[in-house]
Amino acid sequence: QSALTQPRSVSGSPGQSVTISCTGTSSDVGNYNYVTWYQQHPGKAPKVMIYDVSKRPSGVPDRFSASKSGNTASLTISGLQAEDEADYYCCSYAPGYTYVFGTGTEVTVL
């Protein structure tokens, strides 16, 4: 069970859009529509931003969107804001009733 692959960091200026990729395999990301994206600020617990590939929980701004194609899921933050600066982790349901997280991406707002 290997971690899903994410870019180490992405950055953008306020108002711009950034996209984070999450690459798995045909056994996890490619096999289930159960990809979740978590946001984690320093010293805090993760927070769900997207679940079931592209669904937003209530209270999450609509500038957060996500999709999946094949074995790769993507999270896009549009209209980047200072408070979006955080670490982001994808997570996929995986064979054997397990879960696998991504390696994590640090988003920097320039």
Add this chain to the structure above:
Amino acid sequence: VQLQESGPGLMKPSGALSLTCDVSGGSISSSNWWGWVRQPPGKGLEWIAEISLSGTIHYNPSLKSRVTISVDRSKNLFSLNLSSVIAADTAVYYCVRHGSYYFDCWGQGTLVTVSS
């Protein structure tokens, strides 16, 4: 619902780690599945295990041989035990509530340091 982890803080290698997650502000029956996730300092998240209220358990294969997880519905809590700990088990341990196939509620986390 709020989740609160409790644990030893510091422990010696080869010992057994015992963590408890108290569920407050609601019933543990608010979800059928509860679990644990950990994060070594400065590193990524790792799913450990989950348990259903009926006692069904699923483990991370890499930790299965050392993990025990249990739930006590009468006390509104669930627990994790990790045996034969080593320095690599040093991490912030989070208890989580499952919302379908994701973790919709997290505890604040408790840091467990394994050191001699």
